[in-house]
Amino acid sequence: MLRIKDLHASVEDKKILKGINLEVNAGEVHAIMGPNGSGKSTLAEVIAGHEEYEVKKGSIELDGEDLEDMAPEERAHSGIFLSFQYPVEIPGVSVTNFMKTAINESRKARGLEDMPANEMLKLIREKSELLDIDRKFLSRSLNEGFSGGEKKRNEIFQMAMLEPKLAILDETDSGLDIDALRIVANGVNKLRSEDRAIVVITHYQRLLDYIVPDYVHVLHDGKIVKSGGKELAVELEAKGYDWIKQETVA
Amino acid sequence: MAYTEEELKKELETKEYEYGFYTDIESDTLPKGLNEDIVIAISKKKGEPQWMTDWRLDAFRIWKDMEEPEWPNVTYEKPDFQNISYYSAPNKKPKYNSLDEVDPELLETFKKLGISIDEQKKLAGVAVDIVMDSVSVATTFKKTLAEKGIIFCSISEAIQEHPELVKKYLGTVVPKKDNFYAALNSAVFSDGSFCYIPKGVRCPMELSTYFRINEAGTGQFERTLVIADEESYVSYLEGCTAPMRDENQLHAAVVELIAMDDAEIKYSTVQNWFPGDKNGKGGVFNFVTKRGLCEKNAKISWTQVETGSAVTWKYPSCVLKGNNSIGEFYSIAVTNNFQQADTGTKMIHLGKNTKSTIISKGISAGKSQNSYRGLVKVNSRAENARNFSQCDSLLMGNECGAHTFPYIEASNKSAQIEHEATTSKIGEDQIFYCNQRGIDTEKAIALIVNGFSKEVLNKLPMEFAVEAQKLLEISLEGSVG
Numbered sequence: 030m031l032r033i034k035d036l037h038a039s040v041e042d043k044k045i046l047k048g049i050n051l052e053v054n055a056g057e058v059h060a061i062m063g064p065n066g067s068g069k070s071t072l073a074e075v076i077a078g079h080e081e082y083e084v085k086k087g088s089i090e091l092d093g094e095d096l097e098d099m100a101p102e103e104r105a106h107s108g109i110f111l112s113f114q115y116p117v118e119i120p121g122v123s124v125t126n127f128m129k130t131a132i133n134e135s136r137k138a139r140g141l142e143d144m145p146a147n148e149m150l151k152l153i154r155e156k157s158e159l160l161d162i163d164r165k166f167l168s169r170s171l172n173e174g175f176s177g178g179e180k181k182r183n184e185i186f187q188m189a190m191l192e193p194k195l196a197i198l199d200e201t202d203s204g205l206d207i208d209a210l211r212i213v214a215n216g217v218n219k220l221r222s223e224d225r226a227i228v229v230i231t232h233y234q235r236l237l238d239y240i241v242p243d244y245v246h247v248l249h250d251g252k253i254v255k256s257g258g259k260e261l262a263v264e265l266e267a268k269g270y271d272w273i274k275q276e277t278v279a
Numbered sequence: 280m281a282y283t284e285e286e287l288k289k290e291l292e293t294k295e296y297e298y299g300f301y302t303d304i305e306s307d308t309l310p311k312g313l314n315e316d317i318v319i320a321i322s323k324k325k326g327e328p329q330w331m332t333d334w335r336l337d338a339f340r341i342w343k344d345m346e347e348p349e350w351p352n353v354t355y356e357k358p359d360f361q362n363i364s365y366y367s368a369p370n371k372k373p374k375y376n377s378l379d380e381v382d383p384e385l386l387e388t389f390k391k392l393g394i395s396i397d398e399q400k401k402l403a404g405v406a407v408d409i410v411m412d413s414v415s416v417a418t419t420f421k422k423t424l425a426e427k428g429i430i431f432c433s434i435s436e437a438i439q440e441h442p443e444l445v446k447k448y449l450g451t452v453v454p455k456k457d458n459f460y461a462a463l464n465s466a467v468f469s470d471g472s473f474c475y476i477p478k479g480v481r482c483p484m485e486l487s488t489y490f491r492i493n494e495a496g497t498g499q500f501e502r503t504l505v506i507a508d509e510e511s512y513v514s515y516l517e518g519c520t521a522p523m524r525d526e527n528q529l530h531a532a533v534v535e536l537i538a539m540d541d542a543e544i545k546y547s548t549v550q551n552w553f554p555g556d557k558n559g560k561g562g563v564f565n566f567v568t569k570r571g572l573c574e575k576n577a578k579i580s581w582t583q584v585e586t587g588s589a590v591t592w593k594y595p596s597c598v599l600k601g602n603n604s605i606g607e608f609y610s611i612a613v614t615n616n617f618q619q620a621d622t623g624t625k626m627i628h629l630g631k632n633t634k635s636t637i638i639s640k641g642i643s644a645g646k647s648q649n650s651y652r653g654l655v656k657v658n659s660r661a662e663n664a665r666n667f668s669q670c671d672s673l674l675m676g677n678e679c680g681a682h683t684f685p686y687i688e689a690s691n692k693s694a695q696i697e698h699e700a701t702t703s704k705i706g707e708d709q710i711f712y713c714n715q716r717g718i719d720t721e722k723a724i725a726l727i728v729n730g731f732s733k734e735v736l737n738k739l740p741m742e743f744a745v746e747a748q749k750l751l752e753i754s755l756e757g758s759v760g
Contacts, residue, residue: 119713
């Protein structure tokens with residue numbers, strides 16, 4: 030589904046990604062781990078089409094289609110979802126209103142009419158029940174005054190609503206206590222499916238105890254330096270990132 | 280009981296006559312310049328009684344010795360007051376024969392606002408066949424009001440038909456000498472609306488100048504007087520979301536509201552005068568004086584959505600004279616490109632236990648300058664006066680400005696005055712977040728701006744709020760590169 034070939038990307042002439050190769054198929058969960066500053070979040074944002082980054086070389090394809098000339102919203106329409114590490118606040122815009130707008134914009138892009146209100150309500154009810162979200166929460170302003178846990182849950186709720194092909198979860202575990210982490214991870218697990226690919230970006234192994242990946246990749250200095258199964262995450266936790274750094278130097 | 284089209288046509292013709300519209304346009308415009316003869320001529324053209332002529336003349340003499348204010352935070356080339364024609368009968372001759380001749384950009388905006396074809400024609404100045412609907416609506420409307428004893432007509436008509444009310448109240452809230460533009464308006468006002476709600480009557484519908492489009496064109500110097508007698512209630516809507524193009528550059532309106540004991544007036548405005556083009560050329564100067572007087576237990580709420588005009592200078596205010604009276608001001612002011620707005624309110628607390636609330640939302644984009652200017656004044660005898668003010672500014676881009684000038688004068692120790700202000704910027708991170716959810720940048724801005732303005736939009740009557748929301752979107756179109 031997702032195919033990244035020799036991807037190089039920079040921000041203001043600073044090279045951050047230096048030749049990423051990655052292939053993720055439908056139904057798979059991949060974890061990307063790595064020390065701070067290794068380029069994990071950059072990779073997520075480059076896939077989503079953030080204009081701050083310049084792709085210098087290489088390509089990203091989704092279902093065989095090159096994403097290069099696509100604006101972020103077009104990538105979203107074609108099924109890419111990014112769960113943000115730091116979800117932004119939009120005062121005065123309720124979660125429901127935001128989702129309604131997002132869904133209808135995607136439908137518009139596909140030449141469909143707005144989703145009828147009753148269908149929308151049904152969808153909201155269904156997804157909030159699935160993720161055990163109090164519906165009062167949905168009438169609050171988007172992310173305004175939300176706790177860390179609420180923000181991340183809200184991201185997963187949006188993912189459930191938008192039903193993406195490819196979901197990238199950027200440090201979904203950061204800032205969460207163990208209870209919140211469990212709730213969010215359970216939500217993600219409920220959204221695993223045959224035709225959906227999930228890329229989990231994380232610094233720590235603990236999230237992967239709950240969202241068990243099929244593959245683990247270690248990113249270091251803008252490159253994937255090691256790939257393996259879920260046991261790689263455990264090994265990494267035991268030996269620390271220095272182990273990777275030393276191995277690469279050697 | 281259906282009218283035939285012929286009968287309707289006839290009714291409209293007589294109406295035109297009734298309100299003093301002339302078909303001979305050429306001979307009905309006064310020469311440029313302003314002096315006592317012109318003032319007398321205006322009054323004469325309108326067939327006014329002597330007391331009104333004298334009132335205008337008095338205002339003119341006051342105006343002559345006044346100077347244009349310099350204190351607003353706006354810069355513009357001062358109008359040459361001797362180079363303006365102060366009277367021309369409303370233009371009834373259509374400017375165009377069909378919509379095809381109208382500026383396509385204007386039509387595009389109409390379409391976005393969801394304005395019907397007939398209305399589009401009316402607004403753009405295209406010849407219209409008589410529209411069954413609007414006439415019958417207006418007729419039913421008038422009947423309902425008359426049954427309740429409500430007077431709703433043009434101010435010219437009120438001067439003729441209800442001189443005792445006009446004489447008693449005109450200029451009592453905004454005196455002739457109040458300010459330069461109020462004095463000018465008092466001398467030369469062209470027309471406007473008059474409304475009287477009798478004691479104990481709740482006006483059953485939103486009164487809107489919209490219903491009067493057929494009857495009187497809005498002039499350059501509009502004058503509005505709304506009187507709510509004891510225990511009455513009225514909600515009044517002014518303006519139109521459709522862009523108003525006008526060859527008159529200077530607009531100086533005066534609005535006076537009188538809320539007697541236990542009465543309530545809600546006054547909502549959507550103002551969308553031509554703001555000038557993207558390079559700041561042209562556009563209307565809008566210098567308005569709006570003020571309401573609250574007697575005992577009375578309440579006045581001003582709600583405004585300002586998106587138009589090149590230069591705006593406007594402070595809808597409340598004089599809280601009676602004990603326990605309440606004044607409210609809810610405002611959204613949008614400036615884009617080269618627009619300049621200096622707007623806000625004055626809450627004058629004179630009575631005991633008076634309360635005021637100010638919620639102001641300024642949105643600046645392009646190279647525009649947006650200022651909030653507000654005065655909260657508590658008189659020495661106003662025990663337990665309270666005010667809450669909140670001024671929020673939203674900036675788009677790096678070339679615009681937002682300014683806040685709050686003035687507080689409290690002469691009574693029991694006063695409680697709170698002021699909150701925030702300034703925020705639409706962040707690239709907010710836009711990217713929306714983009715990532717499939718919402719394009721233009722729509723994202725609309726969403727953020729609507730969220731920012733929500734507290735004020737919620738105060739507007741429902742259908743007005745929907746239109747105002749669309750209007751905000753259109754006003755900010757193309758404001759982010």
